[in-house]
Amino acid sequence: MNNLLKDKPQIINIGIADFYRDLKLNHASALHVEWRPPLVNDTELQKKLFLNIDKIKAANKVAITKILAARPTLIGMDLAINVIPKMEKNLILHAGPPVTWERMCGPMKGAVLGALIYEGMAKNIEEAQKLVVSGKIKFAPCHEHCCVGPMAGIISPSMPVFIIENFEHKNKSFATMNEGLGKVLRYGAYDTPVIERLRWMKDVLYPVLKDAIQASGGIDLKSIIAQALHMGDEVHNRNRAGTSLFYRQITPFILQTCKSNQNAIDVLNFINGNDHFFLNLSMAQAKASLDAGKGVKYSSLLVVMARNGTDFGIQLSGTGNTWFVGKALVPDALYFPGFTKADANPDIGDSAITETAGLGGFAMAASPAIVQFVGGKSEDATNFTLKMYEITESENNIYQIPYLNFRGTPTGIDVLKVVEKNILPVINTGVAHKNPGIGQVGAGVLSAPVEPFINAYQEFIKSL
Amino acid sequence: MNNLLKDKPQIINIGIADFYRDLKLNHASALHVEWRPPLVNDTELQKKLFLNIDKIKAANKVAITKILAARPTLIGMDLAINVIPKMEKNLILHAGPPVTWERMCGPMKGAVLGALIYEGMAKNIEEAQKLVVSGKIKFAPCHEHCCVGPMAGIISPSMPVFIIENFEHKNKSFATMNEGLGKVLRYGAYDTPVIERLRWMKDVLYPVLKDAIQASGGIDLKSIIAQALHMGDEVHNRNRAGTSLFYRQITPFILQTCKSNQNAIDVLNFINGNDHFFLNLSMAQAKASLDAGKGVKYSSLLVVMARNGTDFGIQLSGTGNTWFVGKALVPDALYFPGFTKADANPDIGDSAITETAGLGGFAMAASPAIVQFVGGKSEDATNFTLKMYEITESENNIYQIPYLNFRGTPTGIDVLKVVEKNILPVINTGVAHKNPGIGQVGAGVLSAPVEPFINAYQEFIKSL
Numbered sequence: 001m002n003n004l005l006k007d008k009p010q011i012i013n014i015g016i017a018d019f020y021r022d023l024k025l026n027h028a029s030a031l032h033v034e035w036r037p038p039l040v041n042d043t044e045l046q047k048k049l050f051l052n053i054d055k056i057k058a059a060n061k062v063a064i065t066k067i068l069a070a071r072p073t074l075i076g077m078d079l080a081i082n083v084i085p086k087m088e089k090n091l092i093l094h095a096g097p098p099v100t101w102e103r104m105c106g107p108m109k110g111a112v113l114g115a116l117i118y119e120g121m122a123k124n125i126e127e128a129q130k131l132v133v134s135g136k137i138k139f140a141p142c143h144e145h146c147c148v149g150p151m152a153g154i155i156s157p158s159m160p161v162f163i164i165e166n167f168e169h170k171n172k173s174f175a176t177m178n179e180g181l182g183k184v185l186r187y188g189a190y191d192t193p194v195i196e197r198l199r200w201m202k203d204v205l206y207p208v209l210k211d212a213i214q215a216s217g218g219i220d221l222k223s224i225i226a227q228a229l230h231m232g233d234e235v236h237n238r239n240r241a242g243t244s245l246f247y248r249q250i251t252p253f254i255l256q257t258c259k260s261n262q263n264a265i266d267v268l269n270f271i272n273g274n275d276h277f278f279l280n281l282s283m284a285q286a287k288a289s290l291d292a293g294k295g296v297k298y299s300s301l302l303v304v305m306a307r308n309g310t311d312f313g314i315q316l317s318g319t320g321n322t323w324f325v326g327k328a329l330v331p332d333a334l335y336f337p338g339f340t341k342a343d344a345n346p347d348i349g350d351s352a353i354t355e356t357a358g359l360g361g362f363a364m365a366a367s368p369a370i371v372q373f374v375g376g377k378s379e380d381a382t383n384f385t386l387k388m389y390e391i392t393e394s395e396n397n398i399y400q401i402p403y404l405n406f407r408g409t410p411t412g413i414d415v416l417k418v419v420e421k422n423i424l425p426v427i428n429t430g431v432a433h434k435n436p437g438i439g440q441v442g443a444g445v446l447s448a449p450v451e452p453f454i455n456a457y458q459e460f461i462k463s464l
Numbered sequence: 465m466n467n468l469l470k471d472k473p474q475i476i477n478i479g480i481a482d483f484y485r486d487l488k489l490n491h492a493s494a495l496h497v498e499w500r501p502p503l504v505n506d507t508e509l510q511k512k513l514f515l516n517i518d519k520i521k522a523a524n525k526v527a528i529t530k531i532l533a534a535r536p537t538l539i540g541m542d543l544a545i546n547v548i549p550k551m552e553k554n555l556i557l558h559a560g561p562p563v564t565w566e567r568m569c570g571p572m573k574g575a576v577l578g579a580l581i582y583e584g585m586a587k588n589i590e591e592a593q594k595l596v597v598s599g600k601i602k603f604a605p606c607h608e609h610c611c612v613g614p615m616a617g618i619i620s621p622s623m624p625v626f627i628i629e630n631f632e633h634k635n636k637s638f639a640t641m642n643e644g645l646g647k648v649l650r651y652g653a654y655d656t657p658v659i660e661r662l663r664w665m666k667d668v669l670y671p672v673l674k675d676a677i678q679a680s681g682g683i684d685l686k687s688i689i690a691q692a693l694h695m696g697d698e699v700h701n702r703n704r705a706g707t708s709l710f711y712r713q714i715t716p717f718i719l720q721t722c723k724s725n726q727n728a729i730d731v732l733n734f735i736n737g738n739d740h741f742f743l744n745l746s747m748a749q750a751k752a753s754l755d756a757g758k759g760v761k762y763s764s765l766l767v768v769m770a771r772n773g774t775d776f777g778i779q780l781s782g783t784g785n786t787w788f789v790g791k792a793l794v795p796d797a798l799y800f801p802g803f804t805k806a807d808a809n810p811d812i813g814d815s816a817i818t819e820t821a822g823l824g825g826f827a828m829a830a831s832p833a834i835v836q837f838v839g840g841k842s843e844d845a846t847n848f849t850l851k852m853y854e855i856t857e858s859e860n861n862i863y864q865i866p867y868l869n870f871r872g873t874p875t876g877i878d879v880l881k882v883v884e885k886n887i888l889p890v891i892n893t894g895v896a897h898k899n900p901g902i903g904q905v906g907a908g909v910l911s912a913p914v915e916p917f918i919n920a921y922q923e924f925i926k927s928l
């Protein structure tokens with residue numbers, strides 16, 4: 001004891017980093033351990049968790065093995081009404097967890113109204129609004145129909161969709177074609193050029209791509225994404241490489257099958273003009289992979305993370321179709337000139353499915369150039385990825401990060417780790433204006449909100 | 465003095481790193497300074513250099529400013545005989561500094577013989593050999609005709625070439641189209657499929673690309689390369705992104721101008737099947753940029769680094785058309801299965817023009833995935849780039865490295881810095897089999913040899 005007081009102290013600082021910074025400023029030798037109190041502190045729950053931990057671990061192994069083994073392949077295209085399970089003529093699918101018309105955010109409302117005009121169910125916005133209020137239109141989450149949609153994520157019956165089949169488990173997923181940037185339906189814009197573009201996409205882009213995909217015999221999305229990660233994409237907010245590789249692969253088949261030279265040129269210029277074209281395919285491959293990991297009893301892994309612009313919702317493999325929700329946050333983003341956080345809608349879109357599958361924010365270390373779009377320095381990108389290893393079950397077997405010596409991306413978010421370590425998933429995202437009809441106002445990296453994870457943690461343990 | 469002996473020593477280790485490693489192994493606190501004796505130690509030369517250093521510094525500023533300001537643009541295609549300055553019917557251009565037939569290495573001899581068959585000047589190898597020995601064929605370096613060629617770098621009169629114009633300084637450069645991997649002329653292969661491929665390239669690929677390039681109004685190579693560096697290329701040994709971006713840009717113009725659908729499909733499949741297709745364009749843009757920096761009196765910057773498989777040669781801006789040469793080394797490479805260093809030809813090709821322009825080995829930090837092709841770990845790639853800042857005049861104004869927070873690539877090799885710091889340029893390279901007709905046997909990162917730099921340093925100072 002005497003010695004303890006006489007000798008120089010050896011300092012380990014746990015938790016609050018400010019104390020450590022002070023020590024360093026005063027030239028004291030100290031070690032810092034990053035630690036935060038868990039999000040939930042409930043002895044009863046912890047006891048129950050402890051008693052069940054072996055079967056949870058075993059279940060998580062089963063779920064992640066299925067997710068990693070998936071082989072999502074683009075096999076074709078069709079109209080939503082023809083192929084999406086339980087799609088109906090008066091049903092509109094949207095991003096995120098379930099939400100009523102009344103609680104929908106501005107951009108989602110705008111996109112719904114635009115979709116009704118596109119469908120020919122309304123001649124103008126006033127008619128579309130009346131139709132919605134009449135109660136004749138039903139709404140459901142994309143996720144409940146094997147679909148995913150970026151931002152508002154609206155899928156209406158006569159929209160063309162990509163068909164992705166997971167060859168390993170035979171499940172399918174679906175996604176619309178990406179419209180490009182600027183004023184587009186998914187950001188809530190609905191004026192005439194937006195509707196006209198959607199009609200051109202149905203009349204020209206869709207048949208050309210449909211024929212080409214059929215002639216290709218199927219396009220292996222996992223291979224494209226693996227290469228894109230070696231080429232600076234994280235395939236959520238940066239898709240330049242994915243789009244380039246898809247373009248290279250599909251073009252010869254377009255030339256083979258398209259009878260109109262002008263249509264082929266228009267289609268190729270459209271894809272070439274939009275580096276985000278691959279995003280919807282990246283999302284659909286993530287959905288097809290994660291759906292394979294659904295329904296594994298006792299598994300605490302996330303299979304869905306999605307936002308509707310009002311709520312942020314997650315689903316776990318082990319808790320079936322239950323949504324655990326919380327308020328969607330407004331992102332601290334890099335705003336486009338002329339816009340601020342005050343203009344921003346809370347976080348929106350199914351695109352967080354990429355993070356749920358070990359891509360996007362989780363793969364940012366593969367994409368240092370993205371910081372020019374979302375803000376920060378290149379080492380921030382690396383640090384985001386490194387942190388996500390703390391809350392994931394596994395390292396991806398196919399998706400690698402060259403800069404981390406080809407380490408697999410952190411994959412399979414475990415709600416137990418999120419709560420215990422108090423580390424929330426990071427999500428790369430575009431930011432929509434809160435009013436319909438305006439479009440994108442920024443992009444950034446944001447942290448998921450705590451509530452859905454606390455809710456999921458509690459309900460998961462109670463269900464054991 | 466007494467205190468000096470009583471106190472713990474503070475150690476700074478300069479030079480030999482082994483001493484430092486021993487100190488660290490014995491837990492001594494020490495600082496290591498990387499230092500090596502200069503390559504040349506000549507007091508007379510150093511005095512003269514000292515007296516002229518201000519005008520050298522000023523000249524180097526002029527040279528690098530010109531090099532960085534270049535705007536190399538792909539403006540068209542034609543046959544070599546029609547456009548390359550002083551091209552002649554019986555002239556064969558080759559990579560590297562001048563070399564006689566007798567001193568040519570195996571792969572270069574093979575490529576020359578193949579070119580004579582391709583030209584219809586010989587029916588077979590025996591005839592071609594007789595023709596060369598007869599003395600009727602003249603040889604000259606590509607570099608002396610505003611050209612660059614990868615590996616053997618053979619350009620014969622009726623080969624189609626890309627025409628690159630530097631819009632800023634109005635000089636032009638030329639390069640053939642890349643043939644792909646495997647058995648190809650540039651690696652010294654000359655059998656029937658090689659010659660047939662070259663004929664197809666002239667009869668189909670060339671006219672299709674020529675028309676498309678013309679319709680495009682010119683393709684900005686600097687913009688493609690700047691993007692490719694953000695996408696994991698260093699545009700010497702990794703050109704997947706550059707090839708993809710070129711493909712995306714040229715395809716709509718191919719569709720616009722090509723009357724045969726089958727030819728368009730074949731051309732696109734050919735480009736799509738060869739991720740090195742962009743290499744020759746990357747080299748030609750480097751040549752067009754560096755030629756703009758030639759002939760600046762008193763400038764010690766390199767404007768050429770090139771190898772013919774026998775000799776390694778460099779040219780300085782301030783010493784006109786003089787070649788400074790030394791023996792080309794056999795690379796320590798990552799050899800393909802079944803091959804070893806014993807099979808390898810010494811270093812060959814004009815492709816080191818990319819390093820001379822701040823790309824290739826100098827931009828490896830942008831290309832961590834390349835270590836799978838050339839060996840090493842991703843941090844090695846970063847370290848190569850960091851070291852090259854030591855011997856270069858400037859950081860590139862356009863070509864950036866995202867992982868180094870968008871720092872410009874090290875550009876403008878200064879022979880004075882190379883000699884004084886004893887740090888040699890690193891070069892990413894493919895390795896040819898030493899016998900003609902076999903092809904590539906590996907790839908690696910190698911250091912330039914010392915002799916050309918010592919020679920250039922001495923002659924440069926004497927010329928002041």
